[in-house]
Amino acid sequence: MKNYRDLFEGLDIEVPLLDGSKARYINFDNAASTPAIKASQDALNDFLNFYSSVHRGTGYKSQLSTHAYEEARAVIFDFVGANPETHNVIFLKNTTEALNKMANRFPFTDQRDVVLTSAMEHHSNDLPWRRATKTVHIKLMKDGRLDLADFEEKLDKYADRLALISITGGSNVTGFINPYYDIAEQAHAVGAQICVDCAQLSPHRSIDMLELDDPRHLDYVSISGHKLYSPFGSGALVGRRDTFEQGEPDMVGGGVVEIVTLDDVQWAEPPDKDEAGSPNHVGAIAFAASVKKLKSIGYDNIAAHEAELTAHAISKLKEIPSIVIYGDDDPDNTANRLGVIPFSIEGINHFKVAAILGHEFGIGVRTGCFCAHPLILHLLQYGEEKAEELRLEMVAGNNGNKPGLIRMSFGIYNILEEVDIFIDAIIKITAGEYKGEYIQDISSGEFHPKGWKPEFEKFFSIEKYG
């Protein structure tokens, strides 16, 4: 197995454990955010020497900054296989902002007013649509996969009214990859467009939006730098130029105009029209350096590496009797899904498992509903009645029974040895072999060990910079 750890700094950092010892930190929460890759950090540091305002600055550093910002835009076009003649790259802070902009700016009409999304989406690819227009959710199969028969039925039912299908490229909970090219073809056949939320897919698979005259093309995609090894506040919405040429920007102010009089405004051309205010060009440049590095590593290598980690983890987890894996638990099929594994341990609260992993083994995972509440309730097979009971309990401030799963998720720098340490930890937890006394905070549902003092300032504090 290849080792990509040299591409990162900080992977050998040791964190304190409950018993006073230390352990090298293991991060299995890459589906949330990935650490900074050196290429991104280096580009950021190098560029900061030249940092200045972009666009209308006249000095050399300003001109260089504008040039580097536009170079970053060109890198993102290439990264997603988009044509600058037909598409825009709009730099925003993340996928959430990108999809909100999509919902604010998409030209819905009285005739074409329906968005088709699914019950597996991250809230970022669901709530913006619900607020903007009529939103219909494609059902899921029992394991959380898209129900393609239900998709066909809904496509048929809403064909005349369908404006857009907005679907995730890959699930942040189950790791299922949706057949988005097939869906794109069917969307276009009924006169609709497609938006693919690539926040979760893009760190693991290459994206190709294809040319607009290809019936399988993607009209819009969203990506987030912090999931692509560049946590410096930049993401992008790549979308059809003709859409953003229409209408008014959703956020107005400096940068989005050609000319303003006291009575009139002439909007700028895209993408400026949709990047109100001074942009985070430092973040965009670092983001572009990161995706350039990922391309040079090669997505075939990235996918193969993560598939091996996932297969190993699934095989080992399946040997532990009290573990329930959700979604696809076939270790021989890991080339066809993302390295995101949701599971539970019978008889132990998911928040408690995460707390023990963190405090006694130095392992970071994520638990809860992963901003995909409908999907988690579906996977847990909570009926409507139980879901409503829980909802009322939670609304009343009691999160003691908050549903959720434990999620381990891989990045390119993870190695098999880390999976083995994780599996040993899980075996110990299932056998009750942990030291701390964990108390649940009913208001959040989370567990904390009694007597734990984090002493963060020993590791990092802003104090020393003052």
Ligand SMILES: Cc1ncc(COP(=O)(O)O)c(C=O)c1O
């Ligand atoms: C599938 C998916 N979509 C959207 C998002 C939201 O991304 P961001 O937090 O970068 O806005 C996430 C984040 O976890 C995600 O996994």
